[in-house]
Amino acid sequence: MANKKTQPRGKPAARGARKTGTARKAASSKRPAGADPVRGDAALRRELLHSMLLQRRFEERCAEAYALGKIGGFCHLYIGQEAVSTGTLSMLRPDDYVMTTYRDHGIGLVRGVEPRGMMAELFGRADGVARGKGGSMHIFDRERNFLGGHGIVGAHVPLATGVGFAIKYRGGDQVCICFMGESVVNTGAFHEALNMAALWRLPMIYVIENNRYGMGTALERASSIVNISERAASYDMARAAVDGQDVFAVRAATLEAVKRAREEQRPTLLEIRTYRYMGHSMSDAVSGTYRTKAELEEYLKRDPITMLRSAMEKAGEIDDAAVAKMDEEIKAVVQDAWDFADQSPEPPLESLYEDVMVDTTSDSLDMSNESEEANV
Amino acid sequence: MPIITYRDALNQALREEMERDERVFLMGEEVGVYQGAYKVSKGLLQEFGEKRVVDTPIAELGFAGIGVGAAMVGLRPIVEFMTWNFAILAFDQVVNSAAKMLYMSGGQFNIPMVFRGPNGAALQLSAQHSQAFESWLMHIPGIKVVTPGTPYDAKGLLKAAIRDDNPVCFLEGEMLYNTKGEVPEEEYVIPLGKADLKREGEHCSIITNGKMVLVAMQVADTLAKEGINCDVVDLRTVRPMDVEAIATSVRKTNRAVVLEEGWEMAGIGAQVVDYIQRDCFDYLDAPVVRVHQENVPMPYAKNLERAAKPDAAKTIAAVKRVMYLDSGER
Numbered sequence: 001m002a003n004k005k006t007q008p009r010g011k012p013a014a015r016g017a018r019k020t021g022t023a024r025k026a027a028s029s030k031r032p033a034g035a036d037p038v039r040g041d042a043a044l045r046r047e048l049l050h051s052m053l054l055q056r057r058f059e060e061r062c063a064e065a066y067a068l069g070k071i072g073g074f075c076h077l078y079i080g081q082e083a084v085s086t087g088t089l090s091m092l093r094p095d096d097y098v099m100t101t102y103r104d105h106g107i108g109l110v111r112g113v114e115p116r117g118m119m120a121e122l123f124g125r126a127d128g129v130a131r132g133k134g135g136s137m138h139i140f141d142r143e144r145n146f147l148g149g150h151g152i153v154g155a156h157v158p159l160a161t162g163v164g165f166a167i168k169y170r171g172g173d174q175v176c177i178c179f180m181g182e183s184v185v186n187t188g189a190f191h192e193a194l195n196m197a198a199l200w201r202l203p204m205i206y207v208i209e210n211n212r213y214g215m216g217t218a219l220e221r222a223s224s225i226v227n228i229s230e231r232a233a234s235y236d237m238a239r240a241a242v243d244g245q246d247v248f249a250v251r252a253a254t255l256e257a258v259k260r261a262r263e264e265q266r267p268t269l270l271e272i273r274t275y276r277y278m279g280h281s282m283s284d285a286v287s288g289t290y291r292t293k294a295e296l297e298e299y300l301k302r303d304p305i306t307m308l309r310s311a312m313e314k315a316g317e318i319d320d321a322a323v324a325k326m327d328e329e330i331k332a333v334v335q336d337a338w339d340f341a342d343q344s345p346e347p348p349l350e351s352l353y354e355d356v357m358v359d360t361t362s363d364s365l366d367m368s369n370e371s372e373e374a375n376v
Numbered sequence: 377m378p379i380i381t382y383r384d385a386l387n388q389a390l391r392e393e394m395e396r397d398e399r400v401f402l403m404g405e406e407v408g409v410y411q412g413a414y415k416v417s418k419g420l421l422q423e424f425g426e427k428r429v430v431d432t433p434i435a436e437l438g439f440a441g442i443g444v445g446a447a448m449v450g451l452r453p454i455v456e457f458m459t460w461n462f463a464i465l466a467f468d469q470v471v472n473s474a475a476k477m478l479y480m481s482g483g484q485f486n487i488p489m490v491f492r493g494p495n496g497a498a499l500q501l502s503a504q505h506s507q508a509f510e511s512w513l514m515h516i517p518g519i520k521v522v523t524p525g526t527p528y529d530a531k532g533l534l535k536a537a538i539r540d541d542n543p544v545c546f547l548e549g550e551m552l553y554n555t556k557g558e559v560p561e562e563e564y565v566i567p568l569g570k571a572d573l574k575r576e577g578e579h580c581s582i583i584t585n586g587k588m589v590l591v592a593m594q595v596a597d598t599l600a601k602e603g604i605n606c607d608v609v610d611l612r613t614v615r616p617m618d619v620e621a622i623a624t625s626v627r628k629t630n631r632a633v634v635l636e637e638g639w640e641m642a643g644i645g646a647q648v649v650d651y652i653q654r655d656c657f658d659y660l661d662a663p664v665v666r667v668h669q670e671n672v673p674m675p676y677a678k679n680l681e682r683a684a685k686p687d688a689a690k691t692i693a694a695v696k697r698v699m700y701l702d703s704g705e706r
Contacts, residue, residue, distance in 0.1 A: 158439070
């Protein structure tokens with residue numbers, strides 16, 4: 001065995017780190033008492049807008065980089081769903097846990113993964129958050145309790161449930177939020193995990209990002225129940241169906257779910273109805289063979305970013321100039337991430353055999369195992 | 377030295393490691409109230425409570441994944457499969473989650489856990505309940521695969537597996553639970569990845585693992601009466617495999633038989649033979665012969681089942697063949 005790596009490393013994102021401002025702040029906001037916990041104040045709403053716009057601009061450049069061959073493999077964009085990530089994660093604490101599927105860029109960014117480290121990972125470079133080993137589908141950031149980035153549909157639902165189990169085991173008051181597409185509800189893993197989460201009262205929030213299509217198969221062609229949130233009835237689990245294009249609706253539903261998990265140790269299933277504006281992956285044309293252009297255009301009218309921006313404009317909180325300025329700043333951050341990724345070297349060949357296993361061979365058998373208390 | 381069963385040796389290992397480390401817990405079907413489908417976890421619920429001895433629904437994919445998730449954030453789960461036959465339902469979590477997590481996260485998330493349970497054929501359980509999975513699992517980078525053959529090894533290896541910071545698949549012999557052997561009272565741990573020379577002889581190496589160790593020992597006893605002395609190399613861990621121990625033995629005896637419980641194709645023996653031809657080519661006096669289950673699903677009828685399994689008679693014939701002591705017929 002030639003597994004050279006010794007210990008799991010703790011702070012991968014430290015390399016090339018660059019403060020990106022509001023996305024992180026929005027992800028862990030603590031508002032002064034008295035402010036509306038859902039709508040917040042003007043400053044919070046600006047953070048929410050910034051958070052969503054960062055995801056949008058970042059992924060627009062991902063599409064460009066993919067076309068240029070800088071990003072390879074599978075690449076699933078989140079464009080259109082940004083209010084889901086921003087709305088949910090802005091209600092969590094930094095010590096809560098977040099897990100998602102392979103459509104993970106947006107959620108990772110909102111959770112605070114550095115755009116530089118993420119773009120470098122997408123480019124397959126040494127400074128990527130996963131050292132170029134994971135790629136688009138496997139963004140992980142231990143420091144931010146961002147637990148991936150999983151590629152097998154449904155398989156991460158038990159994993160996240162295990163995190164909820166660990167929270168309860170240790171008597172912590174964190175929650176674990178698990179994102180998934182609506183096609184996941186048809187897998188066995190989903191059913192097995194949700195049953196145990198409800199049975200054992202685990203502090204879980206299951207977020208179904210119902211974007212209407214599992215790859216190219218429409219919801220009603222795959223699920224015997226179209227009102228996905230009703231699946232929770234099978235587990236006697238609290239549930240809600242939420243407008244996923246309205247960031248405040250998402251925040252309101254998340255607030256309830258967080259409270260239920262943190263204070264009552266009860267899981268919630270949130271069906272958040274949204275829409276992806278791009279194809280399933282970069283190999284899928286935008287409208288594809290399975291949906292009409294007219295349908296896409298209809299959903300584009302409810303772009304979550306435009307909706308928040310309009311609301312803020314109406315309230316006189318922001319104007320064109322302010323939005324343009326924010327946009328320019330974000331574009332600069334994304335350009336910086338691109339440049340950083342472009343200049344980052346390819347992973348060294350000797351890293352091929354690193355991180356296959358942690359080195360715990362004979363000499364460590366009487367180790368106390370006390371060294372690495374995980375972050376509860 | 378006390379003589380105890382393989383089952384009790386495993387039970388001691390579980391108890392000692394749970395006492396030693398609060399993060400260790402046992403999860404699976406019937407591990408608690410029922411006291412274990414094979415009674416390996418007997419008494420643990422009473423001693424450690426429901427928090428640490430967790431009865432699950434029948435949902436292998438689900439609870440195996442829950443174990444992996446708990447391990448991601450620092451617990452040290454032991455997931456019991458009632459048998460490894462049922463674990464196929466959970467292989468997605470073993471192969472795609474546990475084995476890949478450290479690598480695809482760039483070293484951020486290791487999975488310190490054990491998947492364990494009985495493996496291989498018992499008696500007349502027919503096709504779906506009689507399979508040996510070592511060779512399936514040993515194919516996968518990112519996990520260790522352990523197959524103890526004696527009570528002493530079962531205890532020492534399980535303790536090592538629980539302390540290991542990687543995912544370990546621990547395959548117990550379903551027919552070994554009642555077998556007895558010496559197990560010292562004082563604590564000991566056996567390093568994973570090290571084979572054990574269970575018996576020394578100069579004429580032929582029998583390389584084996586798990587339940588087949590007992591068969592190999594019986595064969596060696598029988599052949600010794602005919603003046604044929606065998607090395608019995610117990611691999612104990614099949615991934616990583618102790619290549620050095622294999623090579624050392626074969627360079628001494630110049631002949632080898634590989635005995636395994638599972639099927640021929642891409643089996644353990646295929647890998648062992650590859651190591652032998654690579655490292656011992658010039659030392660060999662005969663082609664290596666493999667003994668394994670016949671290439672059929674396990675039948676139910678007693679006589680057919682007996683014919684399908686690898687056994688002492690087949691192994692004796694194989695040893696004689698590599699020593700050119702047989703009739704020459706193939």
